[in-house]
Amino acid sequence: MTDNMIMKKPTLSFWQIINMNVGFFGIQFSFGLQQSNMSPIYKYLGANEANLPYLWLAGPITGLLVQPLIGALSDKTVTRWGRRTPYFFVGAILCSIGLLLMPFSPTLWMAASLLWILDAANNVTMEPYRAFISDKLNPDQHSTGFLTQSAFTGLGQTLAYLTPSLLVVLGMDKDATNSSHIPQVVVVAFMIGAVFSISSILWSLKTSPEILPSEAEISEMHAAPRGWLANLDEIGRAFLEMPATMWQLALVKLFQWYAMFCYWQYIMLSLARTIFHTADQTSVPFHDAGLLNGRIGAFYNFVAFFAAFALIPFTRRLGPKLVHATCLVIAGAAMLTIPEIHNTALLYLPMIGIGMAWASIMGNPYVMLAGCIPARRTGVYMGIFNMFIVIPMIIQIFTLPLYYQSLLDGNPENVIRLAGVLLIIAALAVSIVTIRPPAPSPETQ
DSSP states (O other): OOGGGOOOOOOOOHHHHHHHHHHHHHHHHHHHHHHHHHHHHHHHTTOOGGGHHHHTTHHHHHHHHHHHHHHHHHHHOOOTTOSSHHHHHHHHHHHHHHHHHGGGOOSHHHHHHHHHHHHHHHHHHHHHHHHHHHHHSOGGGHHHHHHHHHHHHHHHHHHHHHHHHHHHHTTOOTTOBOTTSOBHHHHHHHHHHHHHHHHHHHHHHHHOOOOOOOHHHHHHHHHSOOSHHHHHHHHHHHHHTOOHHHHHHHHHHHHHHHHHHHHHHHHHHHHHHHTTOOOOTTSHHHHHHHHHHHHHHHHHHHHHHHHHHHHHHHHHHHOHHHHHHHHHHHHHHHHHHGGGOOOTGGGHHHHHHHHHHHHHHTTHHHHHHHTTSOGGGHHHHHHHHHHHHHHHHHHHHHHHHHHTTTTTTTOHHHHHHHHHHHHHHHHHHGGGOOOOOOOOOGGGO
16 A cells, blocks of 8 residues: 555544453453463462463464464555454454463473464464554554554553453352362463453444445455565565664563563462562462462552553643553553562552553554554564564573572572663663654655
């Protein structure tokens, strides 16, 4: 699609933007279940603590392979439902199936394999969703669109983290387990996630149809080279022509996503030691640590839900750079305090800072990006940009086990401290980012 074909889109109301992003709730409920439960599930199935990062490899690898390819495909997809819709729908169905099967995994390899399927499905759904926001909204509404998407990230993950504790409040036995030693409250939480995954996507598809391309745009899509090789070539050319802003943001994302992966993998194990003084996954206190992690995780995502809306006027007035850097510094300081806290109630204070950063992480980098990429490549560039999330995760997976014992003393608390330092470094890296509009395409010159 050439840039001179881009016409001003209708200005959407706040509630129309809300309806657009309801589907993101289901996607992020699924991610929240993974973040809060995969390390405990792996431990219940007999995983070695130092090797936990390897078992999280599914998400980054599938993201690395799937996101840019799906982005390139969705840019050129022509159906009567739109370009992005088929990917939303198929990904949501596969995600629901993966969520239903995960808590019944009888072995470690089965759980790891299902995580590959689940993450692939989430990536098929999520990447076109980012492009969908750019497709539907004018640049002056990008901050509202992406930060609203961030708010649904907070809401979805709040409920995902909190669901096991809510089930206990409703009368379920927190210590009851299935034959794989996985708590029954976790099993039911994954079933609820399966329902949310498909139903929320269907809501957005019903209420927010895509803007169908014009006849000229469709003709150009049909004229473009097709097939896997053509899409790979498009990804390669997009890499070579990538705006400088994307490269600069890649450095920011290297540090912030390495940090967040450290946090998700080891926060529950850290809490088990600092609050409950146990590392035994078969003990009742270990189950209690899992529920506590769910509650504080729900709280920081709850903060993120409101913070995402609160950040919109600040981002418009001060710019996404300053807002994002400030949120990262606050979260870095918060993570550094977590291992020093031995009182459950005090744990909620650093979660405020982490929630603010999580809202910014899921919104402001995309605000910075959206104004710097050509419209004709929105899908592929959103896919490449999401690769800058998964590459730091892959680096973390293969490097952390190498120094977990030697430099971090085999202590999950030190992993959380490391995450705090890396978030502060990410904040410093924001200073080098320059936000420039995309260069005119050859067709417009």
